[in-house]
Amino acid sequence: MNLQDIAKIREVNPVVVNYANFVTPFLVANGLNAVGASPIMSDEVSEAEELVQLASAVVINAGTSRKESWPLMNKLCEAANQYQKPLVLDPVAVGATQYRKALNLMLLEKYHFDVIRGNIGEIAVLAGIDWQTRGIDAGNGTGDMSAVVQACAQKFNNVVIASGEVDYISDGQQVITVHNNTKLLPAIVGSGDLLSSIVGAFSAVAENTLNAAVTASLVLSCAGERAAAQLDQQNRPGSFLSYLLDELANITPEQVQDLMKIGEA
Amino acid sequence: MNLQDIAKIREVNPVVVNYANFVTPFLVANGLNAVGASPIMSDEVSEAEELVQLASAVVINAGTSRKESWPLMNKLCEAANQYQKPLVLDPVAVGATQYRKALNLMLLEKYHFDVIRGNIGEIAVLAGIDWQTRGIDAGNGTGDMSAVVQACAQKFNNVVIASGEVDYISDGQQVITVHNNTKLLPAIVGSGDLLSSIVGAFSAVAENTLNAAVTASLVLSCAGERAAAQLDQQNRPGSFLSYLLDELANITPEQVQDLMKIGEA
Amino acid sequence: MNLQDIAKIREVNPVVVNYANFVTPFLVANGLNAVGASPIMSDEVSEAEELVQLASAVVINAGTSRKESWPLMNKLCEAANQYQKPLVLDPVAVGATQYRKALNLMLLEKYHFDVIRGNIGEIAVLAGIDWQTRGIDAGNGTGDMSAVVQACAQKFNNVVIASGEVDYISDGQQVITVHNNTKLLPAIVGSGDLLSSIVGAFSAVAENTLNAAVTASLVLSCAGERAAAQLDQQNRPGSFLSYLLDELANITPEQVQDLMKIGEA
Numbered sequence: 001m002n003l004q005d006i007a008k009i010r011e012v013n014p015v016v017v018n019y020a021n022f023v024t025p026f027l028v029a030n031g032l033n034a035v036g037a038s039p040i041m042s043d044e045v046s047e048a049e050e051l052v053q054l055a056s057a058v059v060i061n062a063g064t065s066r067k068e069s070w071p072l073m074n075k076l077c078e079a080a081n082q083y084q085k086p087l088v089l090d091p092v093a094v095g096a097t098q099y100r101k102a103l104n105l106m107l108l109e110k111y112h113f114d115v116i117r118g119n120i121g122e123i124a125v126l127a128g129i130d131w132q133t134r135g136i137d138a139g140n141g142t143g144d145m146s147a148v149v150q151a152c153a154q155k156f157n158n159v160v161i162a163s164g165e166v167d168y169i170s171d172g173q174q175v176i177t178v179h180n181n182t183k184l185l186p187a188i189v190g191s192g193d194l195l196s197s198i199v200g201a202f203s204a205v206a207e208n209t210l211n212a213a214v215t216a217s218l219v220l221s222c223a224g225e226r227a228a229a230q231l232d233q234q235n236r237p238g239s240f241l242s243y244l245l246d247e248l249a250n251i252t253p254e255q256v257q258d259l260m261k262i263g264e265a
Numbered sequence: 266m267n268l269q270d271i272a273k274i275r276e277v278n279p280v281v282v283n284y285a286n287f288v289t290p291f292l293v294a295n296g297l298n299a300v301g302a303s304p305i306m307s308d309e310v311s312e313a314e315e316l317v318q319l320a321s322a323v324v325i326n327a328g329t330s331r332k333e334s335w336p337l338m339n340k341l342c343e344a345a346n347q348y349q350k351p352l353v354l355d356p357v358a359v360g361a362t363q364y365r366k367a368l369n370l371m372l373l374e375k376y377h378f379d380v381i382r383g384n385i386g387e388i389a390v391l392a393g394i395d396w397q398t399r400g401i402d403a404g405n406g407t408g409d410m411s412a413v414v415q416a417c418a419q420k421f422n423n424v425v426i427a428s429g430e431v432d433y434i435s436d437g438q439q440v441i442t443v444h445n446n447t448k449l450l451p452a453i454v455g456s457g458d459l460l461s462s463i464v465g466a467f468s469a470v471a472e473n474t475l476n477a478a479v480t481a482s483l484v485l486s487c488a489g490e491r492a493a494a495q496l497d498q499q500n501r502p503g504s505f506l507s508y509l510l511d512e513l514a515n516i517t518p519e520q521v522q523d524l525m526k527i528g529e530a
Numbered sequence: 531m532n533l534q535d536i537a538k539i540r541e542v543n544p545v546v547v548n549y550a551n552f553v554t555p556f557l558v559a560n561g562l563n564a565v566g567a568s569p570i571m572s573d574e575v576s577e578a579e580e581l582v583q584l585a586s587a588v589v590i591n592a593g594t595s596r597k598e599s600w601p602l603m604n605k606l607c608e609a610a611n612q613y614q615k616p617l618v619l620d621p622v623a624v625g626a627t628q629y630r631k632a633l634n635l636m637l638l639e640k641y642h643f644d645v646i647r648g649n650i651g652e653i654a655v656l657a658g659i660d661w662q663t664r665g666i667d668a669g670n671g672t673g674d675m676s677a678v679v680q681a682c683a684q685k686f687n688n689v690v691i692a693s694g695e696v697d698y699i700s701d702g703q704q705v706i707t708v709h710n711n712t713k714l715l716p717a718i719v720g721s722g723d724l725l726s727s728i729v730g731a732f733s734a735v736a737e738n739t740l741n742a743a744v745t746a747s748l749v750l751s752c753a754g755e756r757a758a759a760q761l762d763q764q765n766r767p768g769s770f771l772s773y774l775l776d777e778l779a780n781i782t783p784e785q786v787q788d789l790m791k792i793g794e795a
Contacts, residue, residue, distance in 0.1 A: 020552075020553070021306070022285075022287050022290060022306070022308065022552050023285070023290040023291055023294050023306050024291060024294075025552060025553040026291055026553055026554060026556055026557065026719070026720065027291065029553050029554075029719040029720075030718065030719050030720075030767065030768075030771075033717065033718075033719050033767070034717075034767055034768075039719060040623060040626070041551070041552070041553050041593075041594050042594060043552065043594045043595065043596040044594075044595065044596040044597060044629055046597065046629045047626075047627035047628070047629035047630060050626065050627040050628065050629075051626065051627060054626060063306075064306050064307060064308045064309075065308065065309065066308040066309040067309060067311065068333075068598075093305060096305070096312075096315065096316065096319060097312035097315040097316060098311075098312070098315065099309055099311045099312035099315075100312065187298065187299075187514070188295065188298075189291070189294040189295050189298050189304060190291065190294075190295075235514050235515060236507075236510075236511035236514065236515075237295065237298070237299055237510050237511065237514050238295075238299075238506065238507035238508060238509060238510025238511045238514075239507045239508070239510075239511055241295075241507065241510070241768065242507055242766075242768035242769045242771065242772055243768060243769070244768060245766075245767050245768025245771070246766035246767065246768045246769055249717070249765050249766065249767050249768075250765060250766075286571070287550075287552050287555060287571070287573065288550070288555040288556055288559050288571050289556060289559075291556055292556065328571075329571050329572060329573045329574075330573070330574065331573040331574040332574060332576065333598075358570060361570070361577075361580065361581065361584060362577035362580040362581060363577070363580065364574055364576045364577035364580075365577060452563065452564075452779070453560065453563075454556070454559040454560050454563050454569065455556065455559075455560075500779050500780060501772075501775075501776035501779065501780075502560065502563070502564055502775050502776065502779050503560075503564075503771065503772035503773060503774060503775025503776045503779075504772050504773070504776055506560075506772065506775070507772055
């Protein structure tokens with residue numbers, strides 16, 4: 001990765017168009033703003049192409065989509081591919097229902113997504129690998145996470161992030177692991193959605209997609225560690241949420257450099 | 266009530282499906298997560314039945330529903346009754362418009378709701394009792410709140426909570442009052458919505474519905490008291506919101522035991 | 531302006547109906563509540579007229595509207611004009627797409643809006659004045675902001691607020707400037723949406739619309755200054771958000787009197 005991209009985002013202020021769920025958009029918008037990107041959301045198909053043209057990245061969060069929004073999602077993805085804007089998919093709870101599975105697989109079949117970001121349970125569903133999950137959580141699978149992520153990236157010819165206690169990130173060849181974390185990040189509903197959108201922001205400035213994914217993962221997890229440190233690691237998700245936005249607004253390449261724990265799997 | 270259910274939720278992590286309004290879902294989702302439940306929201310009728318099947322409780326918040334969502338609400342309620350999952354109604358501002366009244370009464374006629382949670386003004390409307398309210402607030406009625414709540418519970422053959430300075434909770438026979446409170450809870454838009462969803466979570470683990478309602482009311486109001494104590498009772502709703510989530514994530518049966526003030530009306 | 535309106539809102543608790551975007555309604559609702567107003571949101575056209583009748587002001591935020599919601603927006607505006615309730619428009623990102631431009635100009639042609647609140651880039655688009663902007667931000671125009679705001683107010687025969695480092699407020703004749711600010715307010719996605727809704731609240735109690743706009747601008751910017759002072763002006767948007775709500779709930783006419791820096795342009 002190139003940690004100088006953390007500074008670059010604050011210069012360029014890339015516009016990130018989000019097809020958002022209706023639960024977490026405030027966190028996603030403010031988190032994007034904090035790292036230096038400019039978020040925009042929309043619910044109207046007829047403006048989708050223009051939004052993508054002015055944007056530097058497009059993020060599709062399928063968390064609470066309804067069938068009436070499929071034309072909008074299709075248009076955003078089509079335009080992202082057409083205008084060569086990085087396209088990110090967050091397959092929220094894809095294992096929970098047939099509808100979610102059909103929607104995500106339809107999108108992945110019709111469009112090229114540069115990045116998929118989910119928990120290991122969601123990534124396993126997309127990869128077609130059996131995994132113990134209730135559909136909405138990471139589940140208790142004990143398989144080789146590295147192999148799951150790599151298989152998914154190979155299947156969709158892209159970069160895949162399975163975020164969790166350790167983030168597994170693969171372009172189908174390499175598997176890079178990010179070991180920075182805090183128990184408070186998964187305690188926040190929407191921290192995964194935010195990571196997906198931050199990946200979009202870094203895709204707009206990074207040299208390549210794998211770099212963008214690793215840097216984004218480091219930025220969120222190191223900001224999380226710094227926020228948790230202010231709380232002496234106490235389990236206080238409400239205060240953590242405030243401090244996380246504080247840290248995202250200030251985190252520097254040097255701070256990430258000092259904290260980061262990455263490996264290869 | 267059985268305060269050990271506070272510990273049980275953290276073991277079981279019951280999935281609570283929320284038909285949410287679009288104003289407060291982030292608070293509701295993070296509040297549910299903090300007490301140990303797993304929230305999921307949806308805006309698509311074709312996945313409703315599957316979501317209910319994997320869930321342990323279903324909560325309908327009619328705060329910003331549109332007519333196009335009636336099929337989704339109907340399907341969630343129908344499936345909750347069919348699969349015997351606890352079903353909770355939050356009749357937000359039911360007295361404000363004919364549309365809201367028609368929607369809530371339609372739902373209550375077609376399905377059995379295990380719990381209704383509203384302010385006293387909303388409960389009075391459902392019970393068919395005259396009460397001074399602008400439709401969106403508790404109003405200034407000076408009647409016997411205990412009788413209103415009991416009448417509503419008898420009418421719908423369920424458990425009813427009128428939350429406010431004192432929470433009145435009835436199964437149609439008993440009326441239990443919870444006197445724990447802080448002025449900061451009603452100062453938060455969405456604290457009532459959150460209570461409704463926490464009732465759903467406790468319904469999934471409690472021995473009976475009345476117990477679930479009382480425990481949920483105690484958990485939110487005692488967590489609120491603890492959060493307000495950190496602020497020396499100052500009127501600081503923004504800081505309170507953070508501390509409330511902190512306290513919800515840590516509250517123990519023992520802490521509630523020490524603080525609780527309940528009575529019978 | 532009349533700073534005693536700050537106290538008056540807390541007595542009257544005016545109901546403000548918001549056609550909200552789906553990104554920031556939680557902030558808007560809690561911010562309105564903090565200043566002493568009662569927020570209500572809706573997504574259903576058939577209750578629009580009743581909601582306007584019980585309300586004291588109506589605010590249209592066009593930030594994430596879809597075509598299916600045009601009947602609802604039309605009905606809210608029509609009823610606001612019919613029942614002479616103050617009507618406020620927030621033309622979010624009006625310069626970004628043809629759809630947004632068409633929507634906002636349609637609304638402005640069919641209904642009389644008492645106030646338009648946007649950033650200078652958005653106001654310039656409505657005024658028909660060339661301005662450098664990507665469509666979603668204030669842009670880098672170097673023209674005479676005062677003239678832009680005045681021209682917009684003359685065109686639509688109302689009061690216009692261009693909020694930013696300095697807020698420019700005009701009724702088409704006078705241009706009043708509010709110089710209170712902090713860099714943290716624009717760092718929050720939704721602070722502009724909140725200002726638009728607070729303007730609605732003050733319109734419900736102020737002697738005239740220009741007064742309402744100036745008082746609202748002062749309340750938000752002075753509360754922002756007080757919140758930032760608690761953070762020693764550090765760039766901590768998450769903590770600022772909490773403190774901003776705290777300050778909005780407590781700000782007094784005297785505090786605003788002490789801090790305010792207004793001028794005429």
